[in-house]
Amino acid sequence: MAELRKSLRPLRLLALNALALGLAAACQPAQSMLAPRGPAAERIALLWWVMLVLGSVIWLAVMALAAAGLWQRRHDSRAAAQAPMAALPAPPAAAPELPGGNTRWIVGGGVIMPVIVLTGIYALTVDTMRVAPAPNAAEVVVSVIGHQFWWEVSYPDLDITTANEIHIPTGQTVVFELSSADVIHSFWVPELGGKLDLIPGHTTRLALQADTPGVFRGRCAEFCGVQHARMGLIVVAEPQADFANWAAQQQQPAAEPETALTQAGQDVFLGLACAYCHTIRGTPAEGRLGPDLTHLASRRTLAAANMPNVRGHLAGWILDPQASKPGNRMPPTHLDSAELQALLAYLESLE
């Protein structure tokens, strides 16, 4: 009994895992290509279901045939065992003939059927690929440059630069112009469809559309280095009016310091290495190595969708970015408590 229980342990673990996965999928549809929110994603999800159903039917049919074969064999050998010794038939020289003939089964099941099924799936795949809106129908163009390990985002027609959080208007074709500053990354927002590589020195185009408002998580889908798993992004799809408000806000230069504390914070920022790596438009800080911080406080997350943009995380990030995202390109900074408080107040004022 104990032996049996022991040998069942891996199975039990597997079942628990499957259950947990299923629950997680049911409770939190975030970042799931099975919860499509735009035309391209819908077609990809449909293709996935067709392949799942077809695959399941074929698998069940093969298993049923295998079971029938096993049953048949056992039946035959039992009949033989019951017969008197002398009457044992000589073993067949070749494999027994299947009903309808062996050749028919092999050619039908092994050649004709796979050709039909795979051709069908191929046609459906090609058709699915055509569904993405044509890039030249773009109403909004977003340029996305992959960096180890964050996303530089700009809107060339709107004169906006930001990072890691992309706003798009619903019901419109948005073209993402993708490239990379270092290694190959891949842009994927499962609920909207896509997945396309960002290649250094080459621009690829991906057209997507969101039908309804929502906040969608996306991520880098091509291994790009130690912090690949923490290279996330957020897409905020919102009605045209909200999008226009957001764009107008992002086009402004950074808010001027209004209190002695925020002024002190700006001085700390400009006096440290921060300014060599980060841009805050309207100030002398024009670094390009890290995300543009002009409207940092308007963003929901920090460090490529890794933590909520709140004071505690911001402080932790500035003092030691290597603690939460080891290997990323921002060095730790030593600050005394007064400097830190001023710097935090200033960054929080950058709405």
Ligand SMILES: [Cu+2]
């Ligand atoms: Cu990556």
